[in-house]
Amino acid sequence: MSELQALLKYQDVDAKLKKIEQEISSSEEKKKYFQARKFLENAADKLDAIDARALELKRLAQILTKKFIEMNEILKDLSNVDELIAEGADVSFYVKNAQALNDGMKTLKQDLNGLIDKINAAAEEYKKLKAQTIKMQKQYNEYKEKYAAIKESKKEASNAIQKELSEIEKTISPDIMAKYKNKRRENTFPILCALKNDRCSLCGMELPLASRSKLSGGNVIECDNCHRFIFSE
Numbered sequence: 001m002s003e004l005q006a007l008l009k010y011q012d013v014d015a016k017l018k019k020i021e022q023e024i025s026s027s028e029e030k031k032k033y034f035q036a037r038k039f040l041e042n043a044a045d046k047l048d049a050i051d052a053r054a055l056e057l058k059r060l061a062q063i064l065t066k067k068f069i070e071m072n073e074i075l076k077d078l079s080n081v082d083e084l085i086a087e088g089a090d091v092s093f094y095v096k097n098a099q100a101l102n103d104g105m106k107t108l109k110q111d112l113n114g115l116i117d118k119i120n121a122a123a124e125e126y127k128k129l130k131a132q133t134i135k136m137q138k139q140y141n142e143y144k145e146k147y148a149a150i151k152e153s154k155k156e157a158s159n160a161i162q163k164e165l166s167e168i169e170k171t172i173s174p175d176i177m178a179k180y181k182n183k184r185r186e187n188t189f190p191i192l193c194a195l196k197n198d199r200c201s202l203c204g205m206e207l208p209l210a211s212r213s214k215l216s217g218g219n220v221i222e223c224d225n226c227h228r229f230i231f232s233e
């Protein structure tokens with residue numbers, strides 16, 4: 001068997017391994033396991049964001065409390081206004097104070113309502129996050145096992161193919177094999193493709209004459225465009 005034939009045989013067997021890998025990676029078990037894992041990885045950040053919001057809302061509440069205390073002070077001043085006016089104090093000063101107090105109360109009420117809405121929204125978000133986290137924690141545990149089981153169920157077939165591959169590998173030069181495996185790791189498949197009409201049959205890139213002349217005697221060259229091995233049939 002020539003090296004080219006060995007490479008093509010290797011790829012044929014490797015295709016079976018690729019199929020198993022695809023079955024695992026496209027499985028519902030993997031999808032749900034990775035979905036839960038990703039959610040849980042990001043949950044801490046989401047919780048931090050809610051914590052930061054809670055601190056900000058607390059700060060706003062403190063500001064409103066301070067405003068309320070200030071208004072209360074003004075109200076105290078106004079409580080004995082009758083006596084003060086009887087003693088000859090300026091009425092217009094107290095009227096102005098009372099008006100300012102009235103306006104301040106209105107604004108405070110609005111601000112307070114706004115704050116309550118924000119607090120409710122944050123509490124709702126927290127509640128949702130908590131429920132989702134519990135759900136995803138359960139999904140993680142369940143599908144971690146299911147994903148492992150699916151991999152385990154394919155292990156025997158996968159090992160048999162690996163064994164077959166390592167036998168064929170013995171007849172292929174190490175540098176070509178190393179390049180093949182690199183391409184395989186980069187998710188290129190198929191890795192070998194025939195020259196058709198002076199072009200790479202997979203990506204259509206035309207090969208210059210100088211490159212094509214290297215193909216004689218069962219040699220392979222790499223396509224400049226898709227980096228697959230090109231061979232001449």
Ligand SMILES: [Zn+2]
Nearest residue numbers: 200203223226
């Ligand atoms: Zn190509």
